[in-house]
Amino acid sequence: MLVAKSVVVLAEIITRLGDEDKYLSLVARRQVAVIGYGNQGRSQALNMRDSGLRVVVGNPHDPYEKLALEDGFKVVGVSEASGLADIVFILIPDEVQPEVFERSIKPHLRENSVVVMASGYNYFYGYVKPPDYADVLLLAPRMIGWAVRELYTRGEGFPALVAVGHDHSGVAKGVMLGLAAAMGVFKRGGCAVVSSFREETLLDLLSEQTWAGALLFMFRAYYEVATELGASPEAAILELYASGELAEIAESMKNLGLFEQLRTHSRTSQYGQLTRGPGFVGEEVKDKIRGIALNILNGSFAREWALEQRTGMTVFNRLHEINREHPMELEEKKLYKILGRIG
Ligand code: NDP
Numbered sequence: 001m002l003v004a005k006s007v008v009v010l011a012e013i014i015t016r017l018g019d020e021d022k023y024l025s026l027v028a029r030r031q032v033a034v035i036g037y038g039n040q041g042r043s044q045a046l047n048m049r050d051s052g053l054r055v056v057v058g059n060p061h062d063p064y065e066k067l068a069l070e071d072g073f074k075v076v077g078v079s080e081a082s083g084l085a086d087i088v089f090i091l092i093p094d095e096v097q098p099e100v101f102e103r104s105i106k107p108h109l110r111e112n113s114v115v116v117m118a119s120g121y122n123y124f125y126g127y128v129k130p131p132d133y134a135d136v137l138l139l140a141p142r143m144i145g146w147a148v149r150e151l152y153t154r155g156e157g158f159p160a161l162v163a164v165g166h167d168h169s170g171v172a173k174g175v176m177l178g179l180a181a182a183m184g185v186f187k188r189g190g191c192a193v194v195s196s197f198r199e200e201t202l203l204d205l206l207s208e209q210t211w212a213g214a215l216l217f218m219f220r221a222y223y224e225v226a227t228e229l230g231a232s233p234e235a236a237i238l239e240l241y242a243s244g245e246l247a248e249i250a251e252s253m254k255n256l257g258l259f260e261q262l263r264t265h266s267r268t269s270q271y272g273q274l275t276r277g278p279g280f281v282g283e284e285v286k287d288k289i290r291g292i293a294l295n296i297l298n299g300s301f302a303r304e305w306a307l308e309q310r311t312g313m314t315v316f317n318r319l320h321e322i323n324r325e326h327p328m329e330l331e332e333k334k335l336y337k338i339l340g341r342i343g
Contacts, residue, residue, distance in 0.1 A: 033085030039145025157190015
């Protein structure tokens, strides 16, 4: 069998900082502002404060502000927080970042201010353009928000993609590692993968637009065929995802490896997966993936999405509506009511 040859670029992976205190001292005396107190904002702010950093929260008056106050933070408006800070974490949804940045953050940036983002998207596509006299960093946890906090409190780390987008100060990489340490990345089991805004954006969007989307519609196709053949909707939905077995398989992939986890399934299952699986993914599918990657890298997906947002999200809303009307959705609601998952 031929094994495809490809140029493999190995990443720099940092699991431990030799002298963590040295890196922490680069950031310890500087004022940090966390803009947004949602999924990532809350966890990152709490972790950095517990690591000894001075953190102020920038958020409008709303329930998130209340939560930040309850957690003991000083909370001010986004402009005021940006004005107070040496290091500004932009942890609000990607869609609103360009406008909030131009209006309330950029005017307050000074020589050697540091702008930190948790996703590569807006900087890679030029929707957020910090001035040349500021450093730009990426600290993108490969972890959902609440778990960033949960792991920190258990003394455990998590993987994060980190990158220097612009180094005006000359010490941007050290500051990046100091902030990653303060966030808890280098605790037990965690690591920083030195990356780039381009790589983070490509990998993130490519996952969403290939296997993640395909999985949803593959499940639907399975459901349609299984019910055509007389299977009950309830049994099909439980088999696919509602039982939680899928989450266990994902956990095994993380712990044992993609193919090694197969050994935890029955031999019949292993044989079925190994013989039938490859038939779904030939050169044609790889070409599709390449096409999607091209549209990500050349910015055409980003332009399409920006236009969709400017024109009232009609396609987005319509697609949600169409999908809600599918019989599988209706059966799922009934099942989830019986199981007490929804009211
Ligand atoms: P959230 O949706 O949880 O952010 C909510 C926060 O943003 C709230 O404090 C909200 O306050 C504030 N906010 C929303 N709109 C505005 C606005 N127009 N002006 C000021 N504040 C606003 O964001 P996430 O934590 O999910 O995402 C933050 C960043 O982290 C993104 O770049 C995302 O890609 C990245 N990321 C997220 C991950 C996750 O686990 N969700 C994982 C890795 C990276 P209010 O309600 O008052 O507007």
